[in-house]
Amino acid sequence: MWPVRRVEPPPCFPQWEARMTRSEGEDAMSQGKTFEMVVQIVKPYAKNAEALEKVSLDTHILEDLEVNSARLVDVVLAFEDAFGIAIADEDVDLVNTIGDTVALIESKLAPTR
Amino acid sequence: VIGNDVVDLGDPETHPGAQHARFDERVFSDAEREALAASPDRVRLRWMLWAAKESAFKLAKKRDPRVHFAPRRFEVTIASENIHWVRHEGLSLALRVEIRSGYVHVIARDEAAAGSVCVSGVEPVRPGDDARATVRSLACTRLSAALGVAASQLSIPRSATPPALRLRGVPLPLDVSLSHHGRFVAFACELESPQLLEIA
Numbered sequence: 001m002w003p004v005r006r007v008e009p010p011p012c013f014p015q016w017e018a019r020m021t022r023s024e025g026e027d028a029m030s031q032g033k034t035f036e037m038v039v040q041i042v043k044p045y046a047k048n049a050e051a052l053e054k055v056s057l058d059t060h061i062l063e064d065l066e067v068n069s070a071r072l073v074d075v076v077l078a079f080e081d082a083f084g085i086a087i088a089d090e091d092v093d094l095v096n097t098i099g100d101t102v103a104l105i106e107s108k109l110a111p112t113r
Numbered sequence: 114v115i116g117n118d119v120v121d122l123g124d125p126e127t128h129p130g131a132q133h134a135r136f137d138e139r140v141f142s143d144a145e146r147e148a149l150a151a152s153p154d155r156v157r158l159r160w161m162l163w164a165a166k167e168s169a170f171k172l173a174k175k176r177d178p179r180v181h182f183a184p185r186r187f188e189v190t191i192a193s194e195n196i197h198w199v200r201h202e203g204l205s206l207a208l209r210v211e212i213r214s215g216y217v218h219v220i221a222r223d224e225a226a227a228g229s230v231c232v233s234g235v236e237p238v239r240p241g242d243d244a245r246a247t248v249r250s251l252a253c254t255r256l257s258a259a260l261g262v263a264a265s266q267l268s269i270p271r272s273a274t275p276p277a278l279r280l281r282g283v284p285l286p287l288d289v290s291l292s293h294h295g296r297f298v299a300f301a302c303e304l305e306s307p308q309l310l311e312i313a
């Protein structure tokens with residue numbers, strides 16, 4: 001069971017408003033699935049097993065899970081492959097917490113839904 | 114300001130094939146990929162280029178927090194075996210590269226800092242030790258000798274980002290850069306001579 005908590009989008013996601021026309025249930029289900037996929041992708045690169053066990057939307061990928069910056073490149077490329085999206089260099093700065101990452105990926109997926 | 118990065122060449126993460134298939138394309142410029150293709154030691158060159166970009170990014174981010182983590186935009190030029198440069202959107206940085214059998218350590222400095230003193234160090238982390246504590250201890254010990262104060266009077270709180278050196282709890286106007294990968298920790302700090310004397 002993933003921790004149920006709404007992710008407030010950063011103001012730079014113009015697609016988010018369009019997403020809000022979908023039902024709350026659809027949003028929660030979609031975020032839950034994205035959360036699970038994000039955690040599965042990050043898992044092999046995480047050095048802090050204890051933080052990984054308690055992973056939540058607030059978990060910081062670099063600081064808490066101790067994914068190093070070179071591995072972050074691999075993680076971002078794996079997100080692109082898994083979700084069929086492109087993550088620009090500018091967007092990599094938004095890959096901070098797991099929640100930020102879920103919000104970023106959801107914003108990229110929204111126009112295709 | 115200063116940036117540094119260390120890469121443990123013995124860490125399985127650095128082995129060929131451990132990276133995503135598009136890692137090189139995402140990280141390196143066309144010229145850098147050509148240099149890699151022609152290199153007899155691609156592993157060492159790949160991680161030297163990475164450490165160069167990472168150390169330059171750390172420096173550039175301190176100068177301008179709006180700088181993005183976009184390694185490909187930090188272009189490395191190898192002028193000779195020991196002279197390297199990174200260029201990024203008008204910024205030109207000199208690199209000090211140290212390659213040993215176990216690691217590569219790169220320090221990025223501003224061109225204008227050529228006359229100042231750079232204190233740095235690399236040390237292995239003992240099994241079971243906390244790398245964050247080890248790197249702070251290494252930096253405080255080496256800097257205490259350079260500054261002429263007791264190491265116990267220096268500290269680098271974990272809460273500060275980027276890292277900040279303190280003397281008896283008071284922040285010093287010195288920039289310090291810390292790094293850790295695999296079995297190694299490293300640091301670099303820029304000291305201008307008058308500043309050094311004043312503090313001592």
